[in-house]
Amino acid sequence: MDFELNESEAELARGVRRLCAGRYPLERVRAGEGGPRVVDRDGWRALGEAGAFSLCLAEEAGGVGLGLDEASLVFEELGRGLVPGPLVATHLAAGLVGGAQDGTVVVGLVARPPAGAGALPTVVEHLADLDTLLVLDEGGVAALDPASLQATPLGRPLDPLTPVWSLAHLPSGEPVAGPEVAAGWLRDGAVLTAALQVGLATWSTDRAVDYAKERTQFGRPIGGFQAVKHLCADMAVRAEVARCAVQAAAVTVDEPDVGDASVAAAGAKLVADQAAITNGRSAIQVHGGMGFTWEVPVHLAYKRARVLATQFGTEAALAEQVAASLVTPSGGGA
Amino acid sequence: MDFELNESEAELARGVRRLCAGRYPLERVRAGEGGPRVVDRDGWRALGEAGAFSLCLAEEAGGVGLGLDEASLVFEELGRGLVPGPLVATHLAAGLVGGAQDGTVVVGLVARPPAGAGALPTVVEHLADLDTLLVLDEGGVAALDPASLQATPLGRPLDPLTPVWSLAHLPSGEPVAGPEVAAGWLRDGAVLTAALQVGLATWSTDRAVDYAKERTQFGRPIGGFQAVKHLCADMAVRAEVARCAVQAAAVTVDEPDVGDASVAAAGAKLVADQAAITNGRSAIQVHGGMGFTWEVPVHLAYKRARVLATQFGTEAALAEQVAASLVTPSGGGA
């Protein structure tokens, strides 16, 4: 057992971090705020060329042939770069939707909400950027043409870099994969979304720590006051615990003999969602009044974290899924 | 509206505080630790003479004829004095069980747990001290002779000043009051128990603040460090918010036109239970290693708070009761 990044894993993460720094500097990311389109097609193709979408696709199918382990490292960096767009959906679609794997098309994904009188409306992210919208339910995956949909743009989105639309009706679409693929996507999507959350949680920590060192009040840096210092320390703890949980879940998907991958994925997302949200909130708090301004970017990570927490399993569903493992013989213990 | 103590209320509280200081100094209270009997009969009679059990009993019946308002102030002081014994039960029994009102008998109370395969056992506090045990259920109140019960003393009680017994069988007893009295007792018992919790929460705050001023580490009093100072500040906030909630509930019982007394009682106990438990825990934390010793008394308030939280409504039941008020026309708003 060696649960540390090996050299090629570390190099992969560094490479993506460099790519994000070059292609997705914060000013460029922020230029899309509030608009209906946030995906920069050149940047998307650059991510495709770097393998961000094809990492887990078999080499025979034109992919890189690596595991979710490596993909989770890549997605952590994408989260840390605040890269907008349907990253996880396009990654999952690689091999199924032509062009997804090399970043020449942009693929979105929505889980079909249960029907009925009490059903919440269908809300879709990034619709104007999408070439294909996939719909996931227990029966499998279906494809829809985004242009064919009757969609209403929703004003004042929670995350200014995640535009959203509501759909009065979600057609059934063209079936493209069966229930097993759907189940695998739910699991892998949870891990990759959780990896984005770890990136956000880390980014928020870094911003808070930088500000705490630089900002002075009462004649000294605010990071010297325990109230601020301890907020930062708790942020660091949360990010690191979540990172370990997500990476362990990713490795478990790749090495299914070491544990129950679905439970690990759900648990990791539960922990990572909370880390990203709480750290986002704490980063705003450490920034005080400046954190409440639109200009200072810390609110973006908080808002993104809230959006990601609604994808691939909400808190209630994930916690139920993990709890269920406590009452089956395989689930107890570490 | 004047939601502040008037002069006679303030004097009542001061009087009970003096009585506790004289009759129940901490050394004397602690002398009973771990034994099967903790009620000091002389002290109990002194409480009775001071009106602690007969405050709410009508003057015609030999009581003081005041309201739950005043009783809640008295019970807050008894909580603050860590006075052990079935105080609330004896108060409720005044007028129904002879001698309860003047403190010449000691009356206990237990709620009859629901029967069935999944039922938790019946646990009774203070059995060896009791002259009468009352049993409360939806149908009313029944009286039992404690000496007639098959009871097993339970070792290592959570609170060393609240000895407990388990009963294999709880007989039906002699009916002494009907369902309306039982419902009123549940409400009033919740308020008075919550008042004890406010006293404990306040006592814990005072102990923590005193220690934080006196104990030095790294060359200065630990109360000067924000980590400790903020723990103390949060304790003070919790105690004061709970105090207001409990006193408002008590006044609402006395002036039923100002709100729904049962909901106010349940909500106040919910808030006060949490305040007493969290402040107890925080007081231990502020005391550091010393707080983990038996000798330093802060653990007693924490343990007592945990015991009281199981009486007159658990967290789950109280929260459900308050929630129910949100879906009836009378319940919304302040």
Next chain:
Amino acid sequence: MDLRYSHAEEAFRADLRAWLEGALPGLPAKPSPNDWPGRRAYDTHWQRLLFEAGYAGVDWPVEGGGRGASAVEELIFKEELERAHAPYVGVNFVGLLHAGPTIIAEGTPEQRARFLPAILRGEEVWCQGFSEPGAGSDLASLRTRAVRDGDDYVVTGQKIWTSHAEVADYCELLVRTGPEDSRHKGISWLILPMDSPGVDIRPLTTIAGSTEFAELFLDEVRVPVTNRVGDENDGWRVTMVTLSFERGTAFVGDLLEAFELLTSTVDVARRTGAWDDPGVRRQAGHLKAGLDALWALTRRNVSQAARTGIPGPGGTLFKLAYSETRHELGEFSLGLLGRAGLAADDSGGPGGVGTLPARTVLEDFYRGVSLTIAAGTSQIQRNIVGERLLGLPKEPVAGRPR
């Protein structure tokens, strides 16, 4: 302890309620959130109506032109306005709650005559120039300088978090008139006409997307010495005096809004079926109990203020506890909205679950964030409780006097 209102108090409530029933239906349509000229017109019109009905400055002393009502009546006033969904004090906030009371207490007779009636009638709007980018929690470190030049001060510096600056006529401005390191002891309180040359306003957007606040850049702005309230270098005390007007009612409207949000969230939960989940119900029960407790604390604070005329420490306790409860309420509401909370626009509407309070929930959610920051972060509030109320030692301050 008495929670019943007296006959006089009930009569005040009944009169007010009757007046509101008559006055509210005639109001024009509400302007859109970031239309500040529109909002100024709307809010000042409402203030004029209040003035004509005798409800302007309900909590101001009679000698300042107000109604001189007790803290309890003030509580009733705020409660009834909130329950009737009357307009919020809006752009008149600073004039009615900060600048006006300060001028009443510390202004010259000329200043009172000149400024107070216009505030009460909704004719003039004020903004606040206290905070600076470098002086947030540590207000005494402010650096905007005022240099005496003949009968004027020449003011240069930068302010932030100035609400409604775009539509304000005057600004209550704190400036440094003493030496750079004079901290609390070298501050003066000035009345700045917003149309003075050298005043530059740049809107500041909050994380909620609101442009309610602005940054103020002051470049050699001349302010007559006669516009100073209180003595030179005595501005810190003047500012503190204003705070003593608080009667424990600062958050009444806010708290009642929180009750409403809880009610509408429970309504959503009942429509989606989430209410069948005991865990959800328990959370709602905890929140209701928490808000009820805060309502009790409000009545305690108001009663103390009514008796003594000065605010106790209850306001700080309230804000700390309320921030936490409001945060939990925000999490609860947002959680129940799920993906319908991804935008302020309502994605619901007819069919399915029906209309959803997404806008309210999101606004409330940002409100929860601002509560732990604005007017002293929760960290600073805990220092205040720890040091002033509990008597715990202050922190050593490196390098500077305090």
Next chain:
Amino acid sequence: MDLRYSHAEEAFRADLRAWLEGALPGLPAKPSPNDWPGRRAYDTHWQRLLFEAGYAGVDWPVEGGGRGASAVEELIFKEELERAHAPYVGVNFVGLLHAGPTIIAEGTPEQRARFLPAILRGEEVWCQGFSEPGAGSDLASLRTRAVRDGDDYVVTGQKIWTSHAEVADYCELLVRTGPEDSRHKGISWLILPMDSPGVDIRPLTTIAGSTEFAELFLDEVRVPVTNRVGDENDGWRVTMVTLSFERGTAFVGDLLEAFELLTSTVDVARRTGAWDDPGVRRQAGHLKAGLDALWALTRRNVSQAARTGIPGPGGTLFKLAYSETRHELGEFSLGLLGRAGLAADDSGGPGGVGTLPARTVLEDFYRGVSLTIAAGTSQIQRNIVGERLLGLPKEPVAGRPR
């Protein structure tokens, strides 16, 4: 990243598991919790068995007489012992985990030969004399004085939180040999024979009712200079060296116990029907996910230690996160037990809901309290993370050098 164990690691596990299956059934009955002579006999017997099977000092270097196992094998060792419910290290804790490793690293050849084999064989028991009533979080302020007198130190002072002092043969003792205000720089590390004249032991009861710890009163106790480990006044560094033996496995047993407690709590919930409540299930799900995440962090810490041989900051991060999860687990378990949690004795038994783990739940609950205090309060741990890991400024210290 690889979570699979190597063939060698799996072989180590299989051998150990086989040995445990043979050895455990032959153990005598466990003595009662506060019977210290009985517990010494039991624990040292177990240590002797481990020694004979080649599992004594599994994590000690070979040159110290240990097995020299990797951090991963150490993890497996602790995991298997916990899973098999083997005896805990017990009274051998200080010898095996603190004093022994210190003597290996810093002792003289004579000290090693004299003390190490007896620890490994379970012949001699050690206790720790570090904490003092006045020096808790601030260990460098310790005041127990050692004055050189010929070939002896004469030691006077008071220690607290000395575990198993009643049955210990030796004490690893920190004393001040430098001037009173020398802080870290005037401390020495001594081996104190517990039967020395002037050593007075007074049992200390914890809030859990355990007498595991004692206070140590030292009145002019003579300790030979040859019993000093490391140089005079260099004891602080010597102490820090010991910490570098930690391989991220300190809480493995504890964490596995937490998993077990969660499982038995869920079992209670299923029997009482509480498991039908989705809110209860969600809480359990959160706890399981939290413990799984901590298990992942443990594997990360162990892997780092296995690669580098030195502990990273992961141990501090672990303790902070674990304290919180364990606290929540305690609340959850106690809440589900309800009134059956009012005593450690089981009030259940046959009929009704059946036997209940009250003792375990209460012990665990106290364990949760001690976790946030012992070996550095959570407050101190957050300082360490903030200052050492994140590079935030230290607090100004009033009046004293640091």
